Every structure is written in structure tokens, then in C-alpha cells.
Amino acid sequence: MPPTGTAPASVGRGIIANSMLSAHSPASERLNRHLAPSLSAALAEWALIVGRDNVHADSTTTREAGTATFATSSTVLAVVRPGTCDEVQGCVRVANEFRIAIYPISSGKNWGYGSRAPVRDGVLLDLGRLNRILDFDEDLAYVTIEPGVTQRQLHNFLSARQAPLCIQPTAGTTDGAHADPRLARADPVMEPAPRPATPGSKSGASAPER
Secondary structure, three states: OOOOOOOOHHHHHHHHHHHHEOOOOHHHHHHHHHHHHHHHHHHHHHHHHHOHHHEEEOHHHHHHHOOOOOOOOOOEEEEEOOOOHHHHHHHHHHHHHOOOOEEEEOOOOOHHHOOOOOOOOEEEEEOOOOOOEEEEEOOOOEEEEOOOOEHHHHHHHHHHOOOOEEEOOOOOOOOOEOOHHHOOOOOOOEEEOOOOOOOOOOOOOOOOOO
């Protein structure tokens, strides 16, 4: 039995989950029909992993997250924002335990690649808080980044070091993350910076040797 005046952990989790859901949100309407017990329980578990401030199921957040540049029929049930690799793993374990679909995004701002609307009803796993540049090798021209690193952030990183490299931008905004359009591809992120143009040569190419 818990100490006097202390609610059982399951009750505490239920209070957290219920307070996250708006009574008239699209998410709560779907919950009432399909996923109420499992999603409520998952929301409480996610809040314990990433912190309550990083789990959102209110109507304003879910509606905005599900808005795209094209017509969609899927519903965002909640948005969970882990901040470490361990938290990501914990969130995935919870989703698997409660059989809830999750849809990972980085910044959700690469509009030309599908925005951040999920392909089916589910919970967005927003990786934007994982935004560290972990390693950089100028000679081998590679950089190791977390999924939330934006094009602007990497550009500023290279510029500050005066590295002779430039990033390969996507069609998204400068505040779009590099991982957004590359979750299922292996596109190069960096390439050698073009050399200054010289008389008689094409822009960005060195003059021919004689």
C-alpha cells in the first residue's frame, strides 16, 4: 500500500494522461472510439520518460502538427519530444508495448517532402530536441549530427570554422532539419566548396592547367 496521502503510481499516470487531452480534440474523439485505454496509458508513460512538458495531446498542438501543404486524412493523436537517444528508445518501447503507431520527424519543416503529417493515424515522435553536432572531420568531409540539426545550424557551424566545405541544401527551409528528407535515403550532406571563379573559367571551377 502506498503511504497515506500518496496516490498509487497508476492513478498518477491517469491524472497526467487525462490532463494532456482536450475533451473536444480530434485526438480525444478518436480515443473514445478506438485507443482510449492504451493511448492514455502510453501518454502517462511517455511523460515519465521525457517530462510532461514534452508530451502534447491538446487540440491546438495536434491540429497544427497535422496541417500539411496538401490534403490529408490522418490524425495526429499526440506529439512526443524526446531529448536524448535513451529517451527515444524508451518512447519506442512504450509505443510497442501499447501497439501505438509512431511517426518520427526532425523539424517537420521540409514542406516539399511531406511536412510532418503522418501517413496514418498516430503519434508524432518529434526529434527536434536532438540537435547536437557530434563529430566533424574536415579532411574526410563528414559530419555526425543528431536528427534535429537544421541546415542553418550546420551552415553556421561550417562557416564559424571557415571549413572549405558547403552543405547540400534540400528544398525545405533553412530551419528544416537534414534528417527530415533523409530518413529513408543516404544522400550526401556536405561536398567541397566551389573554388572562386577565375578569368576564362566557368563559375565555381578552377582554370584549366597549361
